[in-house]
Amino acid sequence: MKKEELRKKYKEKRNSLLDVEITFFQESIYKQVFDLDISKVKIVHLFLSMRKFKEIDTNPLIDYFRSNKKRIVVSKCNFNNNTLSHFYFDEDTELMLNKFGVPEPNNTEEVSESELDLIFVPMLISDKNNYRVGYGKGYYDRFLSKCRKDVPIIGLNFFEPIKKIEDVNKFDIPLDKIIYPKE
């Protein structure tokens, strides 16, 4: 299937998940994140969920990384050119919802892509080659192209990867790992 069709299909699938399913799936996803080796990581980039679209709640992961003395970085959307800028998200950082419903930090220090040591990315679906489909504006493809090449990029999703996204393009960057509910 192609991205456009996959976007529609997986938006619908996610919307129809029950709260109990989401809770169950998230527990499995969190456990797998807690098993990652983070000994060399200082700065973790995470997304803050669009709750209206039933994205994975990343708050427990933020708590986990903070309690392990990692600094958290989150993004702000630049709507004029579909790029992201990145800012520290500390315990006292205020958040405001942007026009997409994504929480964004207010008045904190900007961080360059090269400083990030571990990156978690949202998605609608991925395939067995670790390519992802997002909301189709290229925010994450532009962002990931600027990160250090040694940095693990980990996708989080409620759904198992499909066999193949048919219309992968030259901007698509494959992820290093996809975490989805298992066992």
Ligand SMILES: Nc1nc2c(c(=O)[nH]1)N(C=O)[C@@H](CNc1ccc(C(=O)N[C@@H](CCC(=O)O)C(=O)O)cc1)CN2
């Ligand atoms: N939590 C989270 N943050 C993220 C992403 C994400 O998938 N999840 N993104 C991943 O790339 C970027 C945001 N991408 C988005 C692209 C489109 C829409 C969206 O709602 N589009 C509506 C039209 C909204 C409008 O223009 O007012 C639509 O397409 O119907 C939302 C987010 C950056 N931040």
Ligand SMILES: Nc1ncnc2c1ncn2[C@@H]1O[C@H](COP(=O)(O)OP(=O)(O)OP(=O)(O)O)[C@@H](O)[C@H]1O
């Ligand atoms: N690094 C880049 N430089 C210029 N254009 C890009 C880059 N990455 C992606 N694009 C463009 O952005 C558009 C959206 O890309 P794509 O369909 O892969 O989005 P997506 O990965 O589903 O969405 P998102 O990254 O927002 O979650 C495409 O037209 C693509 O050509």
